[in-house]
Amino acid sequence: GRRREALLGLGRQTAPARVLPPATPLGMALAWGLADNRERGWNAAEAALMWRFLTDLAPEAAPGLAPELGLEAPALRAWHLDAAALPEEGLDALADGRLDVENGARLARWEPAGCRAALALFAAVLPSKQIKRQWLDWLEDLARADRVTPAVILAAPEIRAALAQAGQPGGRPAAVEAARRFLWTRRHPLLAELTRERLARLKSLRLPPAARLELDPSLEDVSFSLRLAFTTVEEFQKLAELLGGLAENRAFRALVDDCPADEQDQA
Numbered sequence: 001g002r003r004r005e006a007l008l009g010l011g012r013q014t015a016p017a018r019v020l021p022p023a024t025p026l027g028m029a030l031a032w033g034l035a036d037n038r039e040r041g042w043n044a045a046e047a048a049l050m051w052r053f054l055t056d057l058a059p060e061a062a063p064g065l066a067p068e069l070g071l072e073a074p075a076l077r078a079w080h081l082d083a084a085a086l087p088e089e090g091l092d093a094l095a096d097g098r099l100d101v102e103n104g105a106r107l108a109r110w111e112p113a114g115c116r117a118a119l120a121l122f123a124a125v126l127p128s129k130q131i132k133r134q135w136l137d138w139l140e141d142l143a144r145a146d147r148v149t150p151a152v153i154l155a156a157p158e159i160r161a162a163l164a165q166a167g168q169p170g171g172r173p174a175a176v177e178a179a180r181r182f183l184w185t186r187r188h189p190l191l192a193e194l195t196r197e198r199l200a201r202l203k204s205l206r207l208p209p210a211a212r213l214e215l216d217p218s219l220e221d222v223s224f225s226l227r228l229a230f231t232t233v234e235e236f237q238k239l240a241e242l243l244g245g246l247a248e249n250r251a252f253r254a255l256v257d258d259c260p261a262d263e264q265d266q267a
Helices: 002-009 026-036 044-057 062-069 074-083 088-095 101-108 112-125 129-146 150-154 157-166 172-187 189-204 233-246 250-257 261-266
Strands: 211-215 224-228
Touching: 026 044, 026 062, 044 062, 044 074, 044 088, 044 101, 074 101, 088 101, 088 112, 101 112, 101 129, 112 129, 112 150, 112 157, 112 172, 129 150, 129 172, 157 172, 172 189, 189 211, 189 250, 211 233, 224 233
Parallel strands: none
Antiparallel strands: 211 224
C-alpha cells in the first residue's frame, strides 16, 4: 500500500507486479517476493525487520526462507529477531553499519531507557565492535551487582562529559578512553585503585625518557611493559646499568611487589 501511494505521488499509473494464482502457498509467494529483491540486497536492519515479519506472518514457512536473507545459522536468526525490536535510532545504526546485529540484539533486550542511553553513547563516540561488546558486558555486570538499570549508570557525570568531549573537533578518541575508563573503574574499583597507586609509584622512579616503563594500557591487568631507545652501544650500556640497579631500588620493588616503600623497609 505504501508503494502504491508513493507511485501515485510520483505520477505513475502502472507498476510491475507478480500475479500469482489464488492457490499459491504463502511460503512460495514469500520466497518469490524475497527473490525479487535479492539482487538489491538487504542491510542488517532490513533483514531483521523482514525476518520478524516472516516469523509473524508465516512461522512454519520462515525457516525455509531464512537462507534468502542470509540467515542460515540459528544464532543469526535469533539475533536478527531480537534486533528488530530496536528503537528507530538503533535500526538506523544497524542499517548504516554503526551497530552490528549481535550487539544490537543485546541492546534490544534491555529496558528502553538504557537501550537509548547506550545507543546515544555509541553514536557519539563511535567505539569499535569489540569495545561495544566489552562495555555491554560491564554495564550488565554493574546493573546486576548494583541493582540499578544501565540508564542510571550511563547518566553519570563522567559519561555526560565524554559525550560533550566527543562533540569537539578530534575529541572522539579521548571520549572513548574517558567512557571506557569510567566504566572499567566502576566495574573494577579495587584494581582501579591499585592502578592509580602504581602509576604514582612509577612516576616517582623518574626514569629518563630513553627508558619507558609503563603499565599495560588495556586496563585488563596490572602488568608492565618496558621500552628502551638507544642508538649506540654506549647508550645501551648506560640504560642496562640503570635497569640493573632498579632491582635494589626501594620504590621499584614497592611498585612491582605492590607494597609501600616503608613496608619494604620493615620487611
